[in-house]
Amino acid sequence: MPHLMPNAGPQRVIAVSNFVYTVGSGLFLTAGVLYFTQAVHLPAGQVGLGLGIAGFVSLAAGIAVGHLADTHGARGVYATTLVVQALATAGFVLADSFWPFVLTVCTATGAKAAGLAARSPLIRHYGGDRPQEFRSYLRAVSNVGISFGALLAGWAVQVGTLTAYQLLVVGNAIAFAASAAVLVLLPPVTPAPTVGGPRWIALRDRPYLLITALDGIMAIQFKVLTVAIPLWLVTATTAPRWLVSGTMLINTVLVIAVQVRAGRSIDSPAAGGGAYRRSGLAFLVSCSLISLSAGIPTWAAATLLMTAVIIHTVGELWHSAAGFEVSFALAPQYATGQYLGVFGLGAGLAEALGPTLLISLCITWGRPGWYVVGALFALTGLAAPLAVRWAQRRQHARQPPPEAAWV
Template sequence: MPHLLPEPGPQRTIAASNFVYTLGSGLYLTAGVLYFTEAVRLPAAQVGLGLGIAGILALAAGIAAGHLADRRGARGVYAATLVVQALATAGFLLADGFGPFVAAVCAATAAKGAGLAARSPLIRHHGGERPQEFRGYLRAVTNIGISLGAVLAGCAVQDGTQNAYRLLVIGNALAFAASAAIVLLLPAVAPEPAADGPCRTALRDRPYLALTVLDGIMAIQFKVLTVAVPLWIVAATDAPPWLISGTMLLNTVLVVTCQVRAGRSIDSPAAGALAYRRSGAAFLAACVLISLSAGIPAGAAAALLLAAVAVHTLGELWHAAAGFEISFALAPRHATGQYLGVFGLGAGLAEAVGPALLISLCITWGRPGWYVVGALFAVAGLAAPPAVAWAGRRGSAGRPRPRDAAEPATAAATA
């Protein structure tokens, strides 16, 4: 990245808030489940059920919060979601049974989804001429914050005491509260003049919904490296178990160093459509390489898996950049929060169904399952250019026709 930090001003403030937030997220993502199973003593099956319920119930929160941010101003709404998330996370300390656990985790998960949508108008307003590129920068910051949070969480896991896990939860809640305080340093963003329209405008935009579904299918790829590959390394290969950390480290380094660069050339809906297609092909190739790592010597398996992770991460960079471009470019400015809330439904569904789907196909079924998953990604990528062309032809009552969305086929011919 040409600059480690944006220039002083709103972009740096948003980046600082995002860093503090993801530092807390890294604490929870690494050891949150262990807190409930080891400190609260809930059965793992109940924890999984509660997280699934929370994920499903939180899907609509993004649309509502995004619409509210469009109408009332994004800064206050986004800060409010962070405060709710901080309070709900602190509520984990009082969750002494399944019912309180579900209530707290539902509130925290809903606030997280709402915050992602409410933040979108801020990114669009303060992101300069290319808010999509700034969004890519924030993704790199996210990976740094989560990685550092994971290191801190490892200390709590190593200690293994209830007090250590409680300190982890307190640190998580404080990070969210600090993130909210930093957000309030931003100048207020006035609502767009036309933001008082119905909250279901984005849900009536069928081309945008189709792209949301396709992006949701592609978003299952985020669980490949965190769910499927670790289980595959342990259960199906002779590669050393420490390679699980090695694959995550390789992925993190590549995302941090390459995400902004990968998104620079993806500067139109047509380019985003082609990036989806390329990412689908990369995911297919990575799935094939992963499947071939079973039944071969440990050194060869490790080398093949690292190569697969590099190819997968290349697809991840293209997929993320394509999603940033498509979701912003096809959303009307006055309804950015609402549209980005709808676009987040795809990732939310992937979060809910991705782990079970990957485990059943790739781990339980084995090598053929990897081919099926790879083919699913490739087909979704191939479907993106026609969907973007459809969005360009139809537009919507509240969304102007993008200047180049109807030309992906021409761009493909010259790419």
């Protein structure tokens, strides 16, 4: 990544803060569930229920805090969400029963969703002429940070003691706090002029809401790699189990290497709509290959799964770049945080509902379920360009007075 590092200045500060944050995220993503089940000894069912509750509770946080970032300054609001997330994560050490667990994980998850929305005006302000491309770069940095965090988490999992897991949690909280501290080096952003009309304009923008819903359906693809493929590989194929790690490694390396380049080629809402369409077709092909990996020799199953993961990752790159493009380009600058908060609703619902949907279709139903999921992605991708054109027509018709005050 060194040749991709931004020049000294605000972009580098945001990138460093993001890297430190995602190292902490990698710790929890890899071993967070194991901490609560193996170290705290909460039943797996309670952990799953608590995480689901947290996912739904966090949905509204992004819109409200994104609006605060628009109207009161994004740097301070974003830093506050990181501090809240650090404190809530540290509280995991004291969460020794179900309801304290639910309280802390809801707070942490809500702060995470709020932070993503609050960071959006910073990306737009300091991202140069193409903030969407800078957002693609940050995604590549995120994958590097998560990889480092995953390696560190591996030590805690291997040791397996309560102390080791608690050190992991404390390290996670420290990373979030350090990420907030780095933002002191970032110049503050003056809130954009507000406009007349309803306060929650993003919730009234029906084309943008439709794109949010379509992106949310497409975002279920992120759970294919982390939920569906590992379960399918272990229960339905003869592929070696170590291939679960291999598929994740291939995905991570490709995202780090190619995401920025993919973002450069998608430089307009129309191009974003086309990328959605291509990603849906790529997911259809990859899901079909995964379904064919059952009931065949080990070498053939492994080959099909690896090929499917590569094709899936190409679709993921297109999907992510399309989301970055349309979410920024179709949002008015004075309400970036609010609009990006709304856009996060789709991914939030996919996070909450995606695992259950994929397990029901792909694992419980089996091979036919993979074709259903692939068709769902393909149809969503085909609908996206139509929604984007509708949103562009609305955007051209919307010309708010730049100096009016919100009422």
